[in-house]
Amino acid sequence: EKGGYDHFMIKEIFEQPKALRDTISPRITKDGSIKLDNINITKEYIKNINKIYIVACGTAYHAGIVGKSLIEKYAKIPVLTDVASEFRYNNPFIDEKTLMIVVSQSGETADTLAALRLAKEKGARTLALCNVVGSSIAREADDVFYTWAGPEIAVASTKAYTTQVAAFIIIALYLGKLNENISDSEYNTILKEVIKLPEKVDYILNDIFKVKDIASNMMNQDDIFFIGRGIDYNVAMEGSLKLKEVSYIHSEAMAAGELKHGTLALIEEGTPVIALATQDNLYDKMISNIREVKARGGYIIAVSKEGNTSIEKSADKVIYIPDTMDDIIGILSIIPLQLISYYVALGKNCDVDKPRNLAKSVTVE
Numbered sequence: 001e002k003g004g005y006d007h008f009m010i011k012e013i014f015e016q017p018k019a020l021r022d023t024i025s026p027r028i029t030k031d032g033s034i035k036l037d038n039i040n041i042t043k044e045y046i047k048n049i050n051k052i053y054i055v056a057c058g059t060a061y062h063a064g065i066v067g068k069s070l071i072e073k074y075a076k077i078p079v080l081t082d083v084a085s086e087f088r089y090n091n092p093f094i095d096e097k098t099l100m101i102v103v104s105q106s107g108e109t110a111d112t113l114a115a116l117r118l119a120k121e122k123g124a125r126t127l128a129l130c131n132v133v134g135s136s137i138a139r140e141a142d143d144v145f146y147t148w149a150g151p152e153i154a155v156a157s158t159k160a161y162t163t164q165v166a167a168f169i170i171i172a173l174y175l176g177k178l179n180e181n182i183s184d185s186e187y188n189t190i191l192k193e194v195i196k197l198p199e200k201v202d203y204i205l206n207d208i209f210k211v212k213d214i215a216s217n218m219m220n221q222d223d224i225f226f227i228g229r230g231i232d233y234n235v236a237m238e239g240s241l242k243l244k245e246v247s248y249i250h251s252e253a254m255a256a257g258e259l260k261h262g263t264l265a266l267i268e269e270g271t272p273v274i275a276l277a278t279q280d281n282l283y284d285k286m287i288s289n290i291r292e293v294k295a296r297g298g299y300i301i302a303v304s305k306e307g308n309t310s311i312e313k314s315a316d317k318v319i320y321i322p323d324t325m326d327d328i329i330g331i332l333s334i335i336p337l338q339l340i341s342y343y344v345a346l347g348k349n350c351d352v353d354k355p356r357n358l359a360k361s362v363t364v365e
């Protein structure tokens with residue numbers, strides 16, 4: 001059942017090119033536009049709402065915060081985000097002019113389901129990004145975008161995350177078009193790049209020697225930090241969660257520009273810091289942040305785009321990922337982070353597929 005792999009987690013990491021293809025291809029027509037079954041959002045509706053809420057837990061929430069950036073950029077609708085276990089207790093502003101988007105692989109997470117129900121009660125339209133057909137969340141939402149990732153068995157979510165991010169890219173473009181806030185040329189250019197993502201993930205997965213080597217030096221660490229800015233920061237949060245849940249190593253993700261406001265105090269001689277630097281508009285700023293860490297003795301493992309070789313001057317190790325548009329590169333930059341988590345956990349003899357204290361589907365609030 002593991003198809004020749006040692007664990008479901010690594011099998012599911014390698015299934016990502018297919019999962020992405022299955023999620024993306026059916027949504028893009030031959031003439032290059034987006035078609036969404038199970039979603040009946042009209043132009044009139046979208047022009048009349050004044051905000052979107054994105055609510056989810058854990059990894060699904062991390063996909064949601066990427067979704068926020070994309071929707072705000074392409075559709076120009078303000079987006080609020082919250083984790084589902086906090087949302088209902090934070091007096092959320094939800095009414096008929098709110099589109100509520102919930103994200104859930106299983107479709108059964110209790111807090112996310114409760115958030116969806118509250119939003120419906122308050123008159124909001126609800127859209128679910130969900131991986132399990134017929135699950136509670138998929139059944140109760142007004143509109144559903146299925147991530148066709150296939151069954152995810154490992155507790156640590158991998159292919160669900162990348163397909164959720166892909167779903168958000170498609171939804172953001174779709175809403176932007178409906179809303180007439182994105183130009184045809186931008187829409188077309190992004191879609192053309194989105195179609196190429198699965199093969200680029202494949203390309204990363206075909207050469208994981210360096211990532212394995214980096215992981216083999218991390219097993220004895222007590223703390224590992226992830227830093228990034230913009231979408232890189234969102235991906236850093238997911239990378240950090242993955243590492244702690246499967247390897248039990250303490251880890252934190254930090255917005256790189258915030259380091260000097262406190263957390264830089266944690267950096268000691270040799271502290272490993274995984275620095276994501278994929279965003280062109282933030283590259284120089286990120287390099288400065290990397291240097292701040294380096295100057296305090298941090299050991300920098302950078303993740304950047306092929307071509308950004310200047311980063312080698314500031315980082316100890318560099319993992320290169322293929323180039324694509326900055327808005328959608330999270331689907332590529334998370335792959336080495338998933339692999340690092342897996343190989344570190346493996347090296348520490350952790351129960352990779354069933355980490356201690358965790359369950360695949362959290363049906364208590």
Ligand code: F6R
Pocket residue numbers: 057058059060061103104105106107108109112155156157158241242245360361362
């Ligand atoms: C982390 C992980 C969890 C889930 C969270 C939400 O790897 O798997 O953080 O993402 O429990 O689960 P779903 O998406 O089923 O609502």
